[in-house]
Amino acid sequence: MxxxxxxxxxxxxxxxxxxxxxxxxxxxxxxxxxxxxxxxxxxxxxxxxxxxxxxxxxxxxxxxxxxxxxxxxxxxxxxxxxxxxxxxADVEVEEGIEFYPVKDFVGKVIDIDDCARDTRKLFIEIVNDKIFYLAGQYIQLYIPGTDQNRAYSIASRPLGEGNSIIELQIKKVPGGLGSKYIFDELKQGDRVKFAGPFGRFVLRKNFDNPMLFLAGGTGLAPIKAMILDAIESGVKQEMYLFHGVRSTRDLYDQDVFSRIEQENSNFHYIPALSEKLPEDEWNGELGFVHEVLERKFQKFSGFKAYISGPPPMVDACIKVLMRGRLFAEDIYVEKFFNEKDRITGGSKVGVVSRI
Ligand SMILES: Cc1cc2nc3c(=O)[nH]c(=O)nc-3n(C[C@H](O)[C@H](O)[C@H](O)COP(=O)(O)OP(=O)(O)OC[C@H]3O[C@@H](n4cnc5c(N)ncnc54)[C@H](O)[C@@H]3O)c2cc1C
Ligand code: FES
Structure with a gap:
């Protein structure tokens, strides 16, 4: 019907x-x-x-x-x-941004890379089509044997001719439905089904403001796509990536961002650990992303900020940015909500997520 x-x-x-x-x-x-x-x-x-x-x-x-x-x-x-x-409905039209319609895709897992503690990269080759998306958008991966899907951001740079391979970065959540599928069941060569692209957390290339990218854990995924896209597009303004994880065991893609930093004087990579273990060899930043951010900058007016990761991390960053005079219209967020947030209300649902 x-x-x-x-x-x-x-x-x-x-x-x-x-x-x-x-x-x-x-x-x-x-x-x-x-x-x-x-x-x-x-x-x-x-x-x-x-x-x-x-x-x-x-x-x-x-x-x-x-x-x-x-x-x-x-x-x-x-x-x-x-x-x-x-x-x-408040249908959105934003100058300089054209979204692609959502479609269904069938893919094959061509590689699984355990890149950090309880963190996997999935490389999926699409077998029925190519996907067109904007840097920062996500897919809904169907969980076989259920009527459920889970949202995962695309970490690959969108190609003008469409992408036939996409990279996902996934953190295991104990007791999670998607986590069980991805960490306990999924193997290289398996078929997967997904739909996309979704979301409006996308890189705005029509501004020339300096950019702050604030990522918590696998919140790095959409931000990686944005940074790769910005670099490829020849963006000249200053860009700062703050990537917060717990300890060195949780850090990944350092080689990618260190190389971009070496090759581009306008890109600055700031990984940060919230806890330094005795065995950690670490001379970098210590503290949560919002704390490190506040130590580096006091005023944020003139910036565009992109924040992605667990909802409490996103909220803490928004507070620091707003305290430093950045307005809501210059802040773009992707909160990695899960089932628990849906049931319990998560953190300030509906208040800041409209930013
Ligand atoms: C737009 C968006 C993009 C995202 N992108 C990424 C990404 O790129 N990478 C990434 O790692 N994650 C991403 N996420 C998060 C991801 O979609 C999942 O929410 C996350 O991986 C957890 O999924 P799961 O199925 O493993 O756990 P869920 O099944 O969602 O469970 C999460 C937790 O809730 C508990 N729980 C489940 N049901 C209940 C209940 N009824 N009552 C109380 N507790 C319950 C579970 O035990 C578990 O601890 C994104 C989320 C959004 C919204
Ligand atoms: S998009 Fe519908 S509640 Fe989040």
């Missing part, structure tokens, strides 16, 4: 399957409604249903309150139509 979805104030009408989320139908039809986590946690896709009935799906009670449901709001990333519907 399929239903008609009319998106106001655009007046555009699309078709949506009864088992499909409204967001998914919009993105596959090139209607770029705001979204971030695509898992009912951040509240970014909250929209008013003007007419018709929806199944709210697995929307977090923190991202969509009871009174909002009663007032006719829904999270488009979890809501499925139960009739023809009309929604009011």
């Amino acid at each position: 399929r239903y008609k979805i009319k998106i106001e104030p655009l007046g555009v009408e699309i078709s949506c399957g009864e088992e499909q989320t409204i967001l998914d139908a919009c993105l596959r039809n090139g209607v770029w409604v705001p979204h971030a986590c695509t898992h009912g946690t951040c509240g970014t896709c909250k929209s008013k249903v003007l007419k018709g009935e929806v199944d709210f799906g697995l929307a977090s009670n923190f991202a969509l309150m009871d009174f909002e449901r009663e007032e006719g709001y829904a999270l488009l990333c979890t809501a499925k139509p139960k009739s023809d519907i009309v929604i009011e």
